[in-house]
Amino acid sequence: MSEIIFTSQxxxxxxxxxxxxxxxxxxxLNLVNPxxxxxxxxSNPExxxxxGYAACYDGALNLVASQQKKKIESETNAEVSFMKDxxxxxxxIAVTLNIKMEGVSLEEAEELAESAHQVCPYSKATRGNIDVTLNPKVV
Incomplete structure (x- = not known):
């Protein structure tokens, strides 16, 4: 088992x-089924x-950008859809990540978005289990 950094409950x-x-x-929070x-x-689980996914992914995106020596400003919006299976x-559920980036070209934004998706812990946890669409945009 990997080393635990922290646990939330x-x-x-x-x-x-x-x-x-x-x-x-x-x-x-009170929960309501919309x-x-x-x-x-x-609120609701979705x-x-x-x-959580938006925050985790945006952190991974900024990590990947800094590792590639790219200075970006970013904002990630996660749409989580509750659907019939x-x-x-x-x-x-399915997720669309709408990713806004400043400081890079569209091609660089697409590459950063995919790289972040490979290292984001939420993306790793859901890979192969839910459909995730990356929607990077340059602003």
Whole structure:
């Protein structure tokens, strides 16, 4: 097993229509299933996953750029879609990463986006399990 750098914890109660709280209480949210209740206020697992993936991927992108001696400004937006899975009749998720970069050409942005996807821990964890679309843009 690899060396553990740190561990984060959160507890969910009552699933998609419940509550989630991190052990340090920085995250303390009511959960709402937007497919079942569009008017209720609260977060959902896909929104939380999107926040984590966007942050992790953007960090990997900046790491890869610095390793290649490229100075960029970046912003990553993760769209996490909750979908029907035709393979088993259940549900699945898919992700689109919308990546804005300043300081590089479109070709360099595409190369950096793919390199970041190879090293991002979220990308590694989901590789082969969910569809991830990279959508790099230069601004």
């Amino acid at each position: 959160a507890t969910a109660k009552n699933g998609r229509d419940g509550h989630v709280k991190s052990d340090d209480e920085l995250i303390d 497919a079942a209740n569009k008017d209720a206020k609260g 929104q939380l996953f999107a926040a 035709s393979a088993d009749g259940g549900n699945k």
